[in-house]
Structures are given as C-alpha cells and as structure tokens.
Amino acid sequence: MRIWYDPLGLALGVALDQVLGDPRSSAHPVALFGRAAAKLEKSSYGDTRWRGVAHVGICVGGATALGVLAQNSGDRTVRTAVTALATWAVLGGTTLAREGTHMAEALEQGDLRRARARLPHLCGRDPSRLEAPELARATVESLAENTSDAVVAPLFWGAVAGVPGLLAYRAVNTLDAMIGHHSPRYERFGWAAARLDDVANYVPARVTGLLTAALAPAPAKALRVLRRDGHRHPSPNAGRCEAAFAGALGVTLGGTNVYGGRVEHRPTMGDGPKPDVKDIRRAARLTRAVGLAAAGLAVLTAWSLRRRRPG
Template sequence: MTPCAAQRAPRRTSGSTPRAVGILLGFVLDRLVGDPRRFHPVAGFGTVAARAERAWYADDRARGVLHTVTLVGGAVVLGAAAERVVPGRAGRMLLTAAATWAVLGGRSLEREALAVHAHLAADDLPAAREQVTRLVGRDTAALDASEVTRAVVESVAENTSDAVVAPLVWGAIGGVPGLLGYRAANTLDAMVGHHNERYERFGWASARLDDLLNLPGSRLSGVLATAAAPSGAGAAVRAWRRDAAWHPSPNAGVVGATFAGALGVRLGGTNTYYGTRVEHRAVMGDGRATEPADIPRSTRLARRVGIGAALVAAAYVASGRIRWPSRRSR
C-alpha cells in the first residue's frame, strides 16, 4: 500500500472493537443466565433511589427534576469513571459485557411469560392470574384466559423494547455510561413515573426522560418486529401507521402495534388497575383475540427482535466509529 493510500484508509478508534464485542457478550450472557436471583445491580440502584426519594420528596416538579438528574447523572458518571480506570482493551470489553448483562432483562422476561403460559396450559387460571402480576400492574382477579394472555403479550412487547432493545441502543451510542444512565432512567420511571396523587408532579421528569430515551429503541423494535415476522410484515406496518399514535405512550404504542400485526392478534382494550383506575386503550391490530398459544409465539418474536438489536448495536459500534483523516493530513 502506498503512503497516499494508507492516508486515505479509514482508522477505527481503539474503543470500538471492545465495545462491540462486549455488547454481544453481555447479550449472550443475559440469554444464557438471565437476571441474578440475589444482589442484582438494578435492585441495588432501586434501593438507593428509594432512600433518596424519602430524603427529598416534595410534591413539585423541581424536586422531581433534582431526583432524576442526581440519580441518572450519578449513574452516567459512575459508568464514565469505570471506563476510564479499567485497564486495557480486554478490560473495557469485559466491563461493557458486565454492564450490558446487568441492564438487560430479556431472558427473565421470557421466563416470566412462559411461567404464565404453563399455568394456562394446565388449566390453572387462578395461578396464571397470580403469576401475571409479576409482569403487569393490573388487577388480574377477574381476567379470563384471553385477557391474561393479552396482558402477557403486551408486557412482552413493551419490555422487549424497554429492557432489551433500548439498552442496547444506548450501549452502542454511549458505552457503559449510556447503559447505566438508560437503566437508571428506566428504573426511576418504573418507581415514580406514575399518574397518581403522589407522583403526578414529582415523577414528571423521570417519566418524560424515560419517554425521550426510549424513542430510538421503540422505533428500532418496531422495525425489527416487522422484519422478524415476514408473513405478518404488512399487517405490522399497517398497525404501526394506523394504531400506534392512539396509545397514551409514544413508545409502547409502536411496539404494541407492530407485535399485534406481526402475530396476527388484537391488543389493547380496557385495563383495570388496583384501586379505581380504569383505562380504555385503543385496539391495535386486525387479528383475532389472544389465546394462550400466543404467549410462546410472542416470546419467540421477542427473542428474534433482541438478537437483531444486538447485531445492529454491535454493527453500529464497529462501523460508526470510523475517523477519516482531515484534508490537512493528506
């Protein structure tokens, strides 16, 4: 190769390969192991967040902004510091793999969904109703088998985006700080981002930040769900274009609609939550009502979406961090 040709060749930054490989390793580890039963890092963050809430809670947005910025910012700073001090390329790869595994929840989501399916397959509806409370916050006491199934499929769709695709996106964009910052924001939304008397103002910042951070992940999830179910691709696209905007969440609507179209079922409808809150959500998809066999179908689709997201994230890191020499250096 001539000197001029060498100058024209692209140069990859030193951190791209460890990050790409680390993301893939972390994804594989989640698929093989799932969440740890004890001492989960996300649970530890939740404990810290709960203590912080007790210390500075007030019924106003300013305190909620302080809560969100401090905890999410702290997670980002922690990730950046860890990346800075870890030794060598192998160290960065292992750190990225560990962080990716810690923030992903795909395998555990699949286990919970299939546990509900096992109860339904055994005609044990009361046990299925109890099991599904681990996935959704609805009042499940009066749900029939179809409604239990719908709750599971909707949870699989939404959490595939929130707990698999979106973390991979932010890991590709921001490395370990992106992974930890995203998971911190998502965890805070689950803790305080609710429309109720206590959190309407205090949880506003956490809910809005989570919506913002999930925008790219939900769109990628929709694309991958469409691509992963070729026989239902047209229905998935139609449901996305027609139904997604009617969902109260700018992100859950996208993944719910595309999963409904890809699986050939109807999602959405009336949800009753503990207390007196009832939500009437738009129906998504043109298919039939859900039935128990749709649960393993949804987890298989979610698995394909997760694999696609991991490959996209790694490819983005590997190809998107190329620096071309400036004209002055030629």
C-alpha cells in the same frame, strides 16, 4: 484494535444474558440502584415537579458518572469486561421471554391462580379478576412493550454511548417504573422520570416496531398495522411496539385495563381476534428474535461509531 472494545463487550453481555438470564438477587445492580433511589426519595421528595427533576438528576447523573469511571478504569481487556458486565446487568430479554413461557404454561394447565400470581412479574395491571383471555392479552402486550424497554433500548444506548449509556438508560427506566406513574403521590414528583423515559425510549421503540415487522410472518401486514395504529396508544412509545406485535401475530390488542383501582381504556390495535394462550408462546418467540436482531444491530452500530471516533 480499540474500536472493538465496546462492540465485543456488547456481544459478550448479550451472550451472558442468553446463558444466565436475570438473576433474582438482592445484590443485582438494578436492585441496588432501586434501593438507593428509594432511600434518596425519603429526603428529596416533595409534591412538585422541580423536586422530581432534582431527584432524577441526582440518580441518573450518579449512574452516568459511575459508567464513565467504569469505562475508563483499565486497559482494553478491562474495558471489554466492564462493557460485557454492564450489558448483562441492564438486559432483561431472556428473563422476559421466560416469564411469558411460564404464563403460557400456567394458562395451558388451567391454573388461573398461578397465572394471576405471575402477571406482576410482567406488568402493573391488577390480575385479581382477570380471566384467561385478559391474562393472555396482558402478557402479549407486556412482552411487546418490554421487548423495547428491557432489550432494544439498553442495546441502543450501549451502542451509542457505551457503559455510561447503558447505566444511564437503566437508571431512567427504573425510575420511571418506581415513580413515573399517575398517583396522588407521584403525579408531579414523578413527572420528570416519566418524561425522560419517553425521550430515552423514543428511538428504541420505533426500532423495535420496525424489527418486529421485519421478522413477522407477513412483514407488509405488520408494517401496515404499525403505521396505522402505533400512534393511537396514550404512550408515545408503547403503542409502536404493541401495534407491531399485533400485526405480526395477527391479533387485536388494547381494551380496558385496571391498575390498582384506576381504570384505563386503551384503543384497539390490530385486525385479528384477541390473543389467546397459544399467542403467548408466539409472542415470546418473537421477543427472542427481535432481541437477537437488535443485538446484531447494536454491535454493528457500535463498531461503526467507534471506527469513526476510536478510543
């Protein structure tokens, strides 16, 4: 039956990610997209919002068009295989959890140099002066936020819009990481990338928060922290994920962060102590659990939607 093409492809893609993870290869599709976007930026850049809108439109439009062509390029076997490969290419859940585990190992061994070197694999925070407690907090917060960005959000858009949704979402999220931040160069040019990423992650972040609360040892407590603190973060989406993780793990997240010399003070979320090393492993396990729950939900959603409009 044609309604099974996309759900089966999503499930196979999740299985590939579980087995293979995210290979560190220059030929990886996301890396190829990033290089193409960076090359285009050399000609499209201008210190205006409209230049940024045009840049994002070309990059995301191109990725979406490629997804439409790929999804309609063959018979049912080809479509399933394409969906599986696209899902694997845009997911980062297994690698995310592994990075958390690597950080935990480094801190358990007291190797601050190795831990600081690993932090850029997870976030853009300046690790040079961070001690073990702040490295642990940064890791837990990054695991929380990226559970949505790297797992739940791509699965959501894959379930809703198939291969075009998978590729378009990853294009939006990659552009946000490249240009959607506050700096003299990107304050205006990166505005469109940042706002579009906020829109693309609005629903997935809230799904992540609810799944996290549901899988917590004390779901009611986690849900209470999510509802109370989720809106306090400056990001309209990251706060939902971090608050849910704070409630699920029984820790307090938030504080002062340094990004390339820029200092940001984040409101605190949660009721417990600051996270320590053992909480990193707990957060990594929670990331895996939320990812698997999101995969099952995505497969069911895709099947339900395709059943209503097969083909």
